[in-house]
Amino acid sequence: MSNSSTATAHPAPSTNGLEGVVAATTALSHVFGEEGKLVYRGYDIHELAGKASFEEVAYLLWVGHLPTQQELDEFNHKLGQNRSLPDGVITALRAMPHETPPMDALRTGVSMLGSTMPGTFDEDPDLDEAIALAARFPAILAAFFRLRQGKEPIKGRADLNTAQNYLYQLFGKEPDERHWQPLETYLVLLADHGLNASTFTARVIASTGSDLVSSVTGAVGALKGPLHGGAPSKVLDMLNEIGTVDNVDAWLTAALDRGDRLMGFGHRVYKAEDPRAEILRGMAERASDPDFFALSKKTEERALALLNERKPGRRLYTNVEFYSAAVLAAVGLPGDMFTPTFAVSRSVGWSAHVLEQRANNRLIRPASEFVGEQGKKFVPIDER
Numbered sequence: 001m002s003n004s005s006t007a008t009a010h011p012a013p014s015t016n017g018l019e020g021v022v023a024a025t026t027a028l029s030h031v032f033g034e035e036g037k038l039v040y041r042g043y044d045i046h047e048l049a050g051k052a053s054f055e056e057v058a059y060l061l062w063v064g065h066l067p068t069q070q071e072l073d074e075f076n077h078k079l080g081q082n083r084s085l086p087d088g089v090i091t092a093l094r095a096m097p098h099e100t101p102p103m104d105a106l107r108t109g110v111s112m113l114g115s116t117m118p119g120t121f122d123e124d125p126d127l128d129e130a131i132a133l134a135a136r137f138p139a140i141l142a143a144f145f146r147l148r149q150g151k152e153p154i155k156g157r158a159d160l161n162t163a164q165n166y167l168y169q170l171f172g173k174e175p176d177e178r179h180w181q182p183l184e185t186y187l188v189l190l191a192d193h194g195l196n197a198s199t200f201t202a203r204v205i206a207s208t209g210s211d212l213v214s215s216v217t218g219a220v221g222a223l224k225g226p227l228h229g230g231a232p233s234k235v236l237d238m239l240n241e242i243g244t245v246d247n248v249d250a251w252l253t254a255a256l257d258r259g260d261r262l263m264g265f266g267h268r269v270y271k272a273e274d275p276r277a278e279i280l281r282g283m284a285e286r287a288s289d290p291d292f293f294a295l296s297k298k299t300e301e302r303a304l305a306l307l308n309e310r311k312p313g314r315r316l317y318t319n320v321e322f323y324s325a326a327v328l329a330a331v332g333l334p335g336d337m338f339t340p341t342f343a344v345s346r347s348v349g350w351s352a353h354v355l356e357q358r359a360n361n362r363l364i365r366p367a368s369e370f371v372g373e374q375g376k377k378f379v380p381i382d383e384r
C-alpha cells in the first residue's frame with residue numbers, strides 16, 4: 001500500500017481550459033457567441049469589413065477611434081517607414097532549411113527583431129513599437145517565401161497598403177485589385193477576436209513586465225497549434241481530397257463514419273454562424289475559381305446537414321477557417337502560408353492587447369486545484 005495520502009479524490013475541475021472564466025477586461029473586441037456577432041471598439045464587424053481599410057482598423061484597435069484623413073496619412077507614413085527588415089533577420093531566414101514551416105520562420109524572425117533592432121523595443125511598449133513590429137510581419141513571411149524558392153527578398157514600398165505590399169513582396173509584382181482587396185478584407189476580419197488562446201498568451205507574457213517582442217513571439221507560438229490557428233490549410237487539404245462535387249456525400253459520410261473531424265465547422269465560442277464566415281463566403285464566391293467555390297459550397301451544405309443529423313443539439317456551424325481557405329488560395333497563397341497570413345492580421349490585435357494590458361497591469365497568476373498526493377517519504381534507491 002502507498003504510504004501517502006491523496007489531497008482530493010475529485011476529478012480535475014470543470015475550469016480545465018478556463019472555459020467561462022473571465023481572465024481580463026478589454027475594450028478592444030468581443031465575440032457575442034450566442035448571437036454570432038463580433039465587435040471591434042463598438043463597431044460590428046459588418047460595419048468594417050469591405051468598408052474600412054486594414055490600416056484604419058489597425059488604428060482603431062491601437063488608438064481607440066477611426067482616424068481622420070490627416071491621422072491616417074501620418075499613420076500610413078509610419079507604417080511605410082517600418083516595412084524593411086534588419087540584415088540580421090534576413091541572414092537568419094536565409095540560413096533556414098527550405099522545408100522549414102513558415103510559422104517557424106515567422107516565430108524566429110519576430111523574435112530576432114528584438115535583438116537586431118536595439119533600442120526599438122523596451123519593457124514599456126507603446127504605439128510606435130506596435131507599428132514597428134506589426135509592419136514587419138508581412139516582410140518576414142515574404143522574405144522567407146522567396147528565399148525558399150531561391151529568390152531574393154523584395155523591399156516593401158511606401159506607396160502600397162499592407163495587403164498590396166504583402167502580395168508585392170511575395171510575388172514580385174504589383175497585385176491586381178481582385179487579389180489585394182479580398183486579402184485586405186480577410187486581414188480586417190482576423191485582426192482581433194476577444195481573449196483567444198494566442199491573445200491570452202500575449203497578455204500573460206506582457207503582464208510579467210516583459211517586452212512587446214517577447215509577448216508577440218509567444219502569441220505566434222500559440223497560433224501555430226492546430227487547435228487554434230492551424231486549420232485553414234487543413235480545409236484546403238480536405239477539399240482537394242474530396243476533389244469533385246459528385247464525391248462530396250460519399251467522402252463526408254466515410255469521414256464521419258471513421259469519427260474524423262470535419263475541418264472548418266464548429267467553434268468554441270460561436271453557437272451561431274461565425275459572422276466572418278458569412279462575409280468570407282461572399283468574397284470566396286467572387287474571388288475563387290467557380291468550380292472550387294461550387295465544391296466548397298456543396299461541401300459546406302452537406303457537412304452542416306450531416307453534422308446536424310449525427311450530432312443534434314451541438315449547434316455546429318461554419319467557422320472562419322472554411323472560407324478562409326478559398327479566399328487565401330484565390331489570392332495565390334499556398335496552404336502552408338495560410339496560418340502565417342492569419343498572424344499578419346492578428347499581430348495588430350496582439351500588440352493592441354499588450355498595450356491595453358500594460359496600461360492597467362496586474363500579473364496574471366491564476367490558481368490551480370491540486371489533485372496530486374502528499375506525505376510521501378523518501379526511500380533510498382537500494383530499498384526501492
